[in-house]
Amino acid sequence: DVVMTQSPLSLPVTLGQPASISCTSSQSLVHSDGNTYLHWFQQRPGQSPRRLIYKVSNRDSGVPDRFSGSGSGTDFTLKISRVEAEDVGVYYCMHGTLWPPITFGQGTRLEIK
Amino acid sequence: EVQLVESGGGLVQPGGSLRLSCAASGFMFSSYWMSWVRQAPGKGLEWVANIKRDGSETYYVDSVKGRFTISRDNAKNSLYLQMNSLRAEDTAVYYCARERALAIWGQGTMVTVSS
Numbered sequence: 742d743v744v745m746t747q748s749p750l751s752l753p754v755t756l757g758q759p760a761s762i763s764c765t766s767s768q769s770l771v772h773s774d775g776n777t778y779l780h781w782f783q784q785r786p787g788q789s790p791r792r793l794i795y796k797v798s799n800r801d802s803g804v805p806d807r808f809s810g811s812g813s814g815t816d817f818t819l820k821i822s823r824v825e826a827e828d829v830g831v832y833y834c835m836h837g838t839l840w841p842p843i844t845f846g847q848g849t850r851l852e853i854k
Numbered sequence: 855e856v857q858l859v860e861s862g863g864g865l866v867q868p869g870g871s872l873r874l875s876c877a878a879s880g881f882m883f884s885s886y887w888m889s890w891v892r893q894a895p896g897k898g899l900e901w902v903a904n905i906k907r908d909g910s911e912t913y914y915v916d917s918v919k920g921r922f923t924i925s926r927d928n929a930k931n932s933l934y935l936q937m938n939s940l941r942a943e944d945t946a947v948y949y950c951a952r953e954r955a956l957a958i959w960g961q962g963t964m965v966t967v968s969s
Binding site for chain 2: 835847
């Protein structure tokens with residue numbers, strides 16, 4: 742199984758400052774079809790998860806452009822250019838390349854300092 | 855509006871059974887793979903199962919194989935999860951989600967396995 746490792750697990754950030762979350766996979770996530778099925782999700786307190794980014798760097802509809810994804814192979818990053826209060830929550834990376842099983846990272850809890 | 859609405863959760867004794875449902879609306883249900891994902895209280899996300907568009911292929915996480923069955927009724931725009939031989943460690947909020955890439959999520963339904 743592919744193990745997804747996120748860091749940090751806790752991320753205190755000052756409003757208006759940038760934030761960055763790392764996700765590392767135990768195997769390359771490049772699929773034989775050429776795509777890399779690495780996705781990012783946000784879960785605000787008391788809400789269902791919501792997908793933010795799909796296939797490394799594609800923002801979902803309605804996702805603010807302060808969110809961006811990058812990376813390749815086994816190393817990926819979610820960046821928030823300027824953190825806002827509504828960004829508080831837990832962020833998860835997930836792979837969909839070498840499945841089953843589909844696996845998630847442990848989650849990174851973003852809080853405002 | 856694209857929407858997924860889960861139902862069927864509740865309290866069940868260890869060894870018991872429960873059937874979860876997910877009603878889809880706002881999109882062509884039969885055109886998408888569908889998934890179940892769960893989240894134990896205070897824990898992270900765990901993928902549970904997937905089913906192909908026509909129901910011909912299903913996949914499960916090892917911990918539920920032989921106990922859970924994912925199915926769908928495209929005529930009713932509905933997804934199901936039959937859960938048998940439930941254990942305390944199955945206690946979680948269960949979400950249905952559209953696609954293997956989990957593009958859209960429902961609000962979840964809570965399953966509690968306890969005596």
